[in-house]
Amino acid sequence: MIGRLNHVAIAVPDLEAAADQYRNTLGAKVGAPQDEPDHGVTVIFVELPNTKIEFLYPLGENSPINGFLEKNPSGGIHHICYEVEDILAARDHLQASGARVLGTGEPKIGAHGKPVLFLHPKDFTGTLVELEQI
Ligand code: CO
Numbered sequence: 863m864i865g866r867l868n869h870v871a872i873a874v875p876d877l878e879a880a881a882d883q884y885r886n887t888l889g890a891k892v893g894a895p896q897d898e899p900d901h902g903v904t905v906i907f908v909e910l911p912n913t914k915i916e917f918l919y920p921l922g923e924n925s926p927i928n929g930f931l932e933k934n935p936s937g938g939i940h941h942i943c944y945e946v947e948d949i950l951a952a953r954d955h956l957q958a959s960g961a962r963v964l965g966t967g968e969p970k971i972g973a974h975g976k977p978v979l980f981l982h983p984k985d986f987t988g989t990l991v992e993l994e995q996i
Contacts, residue, residue, distance in 0.1 A: 863952055864944035868994050869907075869914040873930045873940040877906060877919040880937070884908050884915070895919075898973050902926055905973055916973070941980070941990035949977050949995035961985045969995070 874880040877895060885892040893907040902925035908915035918940055920927040930940055946952040949969050957963060962982035972978035972994055981991040 863955060864946060864993070865996070866945045867913045868943040868945045868992075868996070869916045870942050871916040871918050871940045871992075872937060873918045873927050873934065874937040875919075875931055875935060877904060877917060880917045881906050890915075896973075897921055900971075901973060903973075939989075941992050943978075943992035943994050945996040946993045947996065949979060949993060952993055953979055956981065 872880070881892045881895075884890040891909040893909070895904050895906050897904050899921060902920065902922050904919045904921045906917040906919075908917070918927050920931065927940070931937065953963055953967060953969070957967070962985055964980040964982060967979075969977035969979050972992070974994065977995045979993045981993070983990045
């Protein structure tokens with residue numbers, strides 16, 4: 863059911879430092895910061911030949927990233943995103959298998975303008991999983 867790894871999202875306490883490190887030390891192609899007010903984050907995309915890294919930095923007091931950074935002050939992997947062809951079929955299959963889909967269970971439009979869902983980390987080896995319809 864899942865396809866390609868679309869991105870790995872890393873929550874960072876200092877967006878500029880993370881961008882500089884990936885650009886200068888790792889020699890990666892690093893984009894400009896983009897505010898995503900609907901998601902409570904500022905993001906930077908790092909383009910790799912086979913996937914993307916997404917830096918997440920809190921935007922606003924109610925950012926979903928605040929709690930994560932309190933527990934992980936130096937930052938850390940926040941979620942991984944897999945591509946699916948049909949997000950509603952994927953959701954129905956997962957729910958029928960007993961996996962918990964977060965929120966209302968209805969896909970939201972994610973940071974790339976495509977429908978996404980998140981799955982409970984406790985159901986997937988301690989990792990928050992995002993599914994994105996491609
Ligand atoms: Co994501």
